[in-house]
Amino acid sequence: ETGVTQSPTHLIKTRGQQVTLRCSSQSGHNTVSWYQQALGQGPQFIFQYYREEENGRGNFPPRFSGLQFPNYSSELNVNALELDDSALYLCASSSNLAYEQYFGPGTRLTVT
Amino acid sequence: SQQGEEDPQALSIQEGENATMNCSYKTSINNLQWYRQNSGRGLVHLILIRSNEREKHSGRLRVTLDTSKKSSSLLITASRAADTASYFCATDARNSGYALNFGKGTSLLVTP
Numbered sequence: 403e404t405g406v407t408q409s410p411t412h413l414i415k416t417r418g419q420q421v422t423l424r425c426s427s428q429s430g431h432n433t434v435s436w437y438q439q440a441l442g443q444g445p446q447f448i449f450q451y452y453r454e455e456e457n458g459r460g461n462f463p464p465r466f467s468g469l470q471f472p473n474y475s476s477e478l479n480v481n482a483l484e485l486d487d488s489a490l491y492l493c494a495s496s497s498n499l500a501y502e503q504y505f506g507p508g509t510r511l512t513v514t
Numbered sequence: 515s516q517q518g519e520e521d522p523q524a525l526s527i528q529e530g531e532n533a534t535m536n537c538s539y540k541t542s543i544n545n546l547q548w549y550r551q552n553s554g555r556g557l558v559h560l561i562l563i564r565s566n567e568r569e570k571h572s573g574r575l576r577v578t579l580d581t582s583k584k585s586s587s588l589l590i591t592a593s594r595a596a597d598t599a600s601y602f603c604a605t606d607a608r609n610s611g612y613a614l615n616f617g618k619g620t621s622l623l624v625t626p
Binding site for chain 1: 518544545547549554555556557558559562602606612613614615616617618619
């Protein structure tokens with residue numbers, strides 16, 4: 403088990419609503435990355451935060467936004483939810499932008 | 515878009531046999547990693563191989579990397595039922611920050 407935690411575990415929202423997912427990084431890690439994993443697919447990179455600044459972004463629309471806090475925990479916010487946003491959202495932490503990332507258990511989001 | 519592509523998509527073997535999974539990618543990389551995912555949960559880092567390395571071992575795992583063919587293989591020797599999981603290769607494309615690009619994965623089933 404890694405020291406990365408995510409909340410909530412499962413979430414059901416309605417199309418058009420907004421959602422906030424949370425991640426606590428492993429102790430000593432200052433970099434957090436978020437990934438979306440649709441059923442049967444590999445994880446897709448959403449964005450990465452390093453020392454509270456966005457350090458890179460994948461091919462996701464602006465309604466996907468994030469924050470990293472001084473304690474290096476992070477939030478992923480998704481506005482105007484669409485059915486295709488239903489997926490497992492994974493948070494991963496690492497130390498100083500290291501390539502090896504430690505993943506949390508994920509948040510399963512269902513949009514109806 | 516997904517950089518890596520694993521082959522085969524699914525693999526079924528018996529305990530004690532060896533399992534080989536392959537990964538191909540498209541652009542130049544700094545590193546290639548292999549991760550394991552049990553039943554839609556978080557990913558577990560298995561091994562990282564750098565672009566200047568050709569082979570790496572970790573316990574029952576052996577990874578090879580051929581940068582000229584843009585391919586890698588993961589060998590699990592003497593497989594166990596507990597090895598049943600999905601296996602993903604992840605590459606970090608040069609000039610794209612520290613994002614990981616995952617393939618769709620190989621689903622491995624090890625039967626007793």
